[in-house]
Amino acid sequence: MNDPPRVRFCDLPTPVRSLHGLSDRLWMKDDSHTASLWGGNKPRKLEFVIGDALARGKRAILTFGALGTNHGLATALYARENGLACVLCLVDQPVDDHVRAQLERIGDSGAIVYRTGTFRRTALRMPWLLARHRLPYVLPAGGSSPVGVLGFVAAARELAQQVRAGELPEPSEVWCALGTGGTAAGLLLGLRLEGLQTEIKAVHVNDQLELSEATILKLVRKAAAKLEVEAPADGVEVVHGYLGGGYGHATPAGTAALERARDAEGLKLDPVYTSKTMAALLDRLPSTGGPVLYWHTYNGV
């Protein structure tokens, strides 16, 4: 197996704990504090993305998101920390207080920001942007390139180690939010490399991208090719029915799950990703057997 370039700024392993206040079969992998500048699931991907950019001699990373993008902000912060510039192309989304605060942080991060408005206008400006910023390292939205996926391959191996150490039982299912697919793809590949048969349940929360079992498995194959290992042919289910009005729109089921997790476990969930994931998981739990793991991807820093 290949040993891809990686810079290390995450605080690993992240802890696991039971969520027995919600169910005696439920555990959590807590990625809220993966790294000190910005936590959640993005820093795991960026260790490999920035490692790859530096190995290729790049000076800047160009990436994409909506105005309130967690991914864009995390990329800007860790790029700067590692001596790289960051160029962000941001498409519009409804502006609320959270988005305004996020835009301010992005402004403070030193990133060069283009408000391109729509995906179409971003695509049209790409040739100019690539020339203007001297062929930067281009990173897809959410950091879910095959290289970014390697962060979650490593995360799955970290979990397998915790299972072997007796910190939690081997889960029959791992539940995570499905934003751009890198988290789900990496977990599936990493768990299979460790010999675990755990199923991945990825809750559909983003209708701005074409996401299905097939697109996740394609990403798995590309990441496996980077590592020169065999890719699994199945093992992930995309769970539908929790998106509501669309990406970023809160739902009654999500809000109810957010309140339940807060009251039972003091857990802080967000309306966009983790509360919808928790809603789906809690609905399904009575009809699944065995221990279930919830992967907490939300930034708590």
Ligand SMILES: *Cc1c(COP(=O)(O)O)cnc(C)c1O
């Ligand atoms: C970005 C994000 C996700 C989505 O992860 P993907 O790897 O893009 O599918 C999930 N949860 C939170 C809190 C996020 O910020």
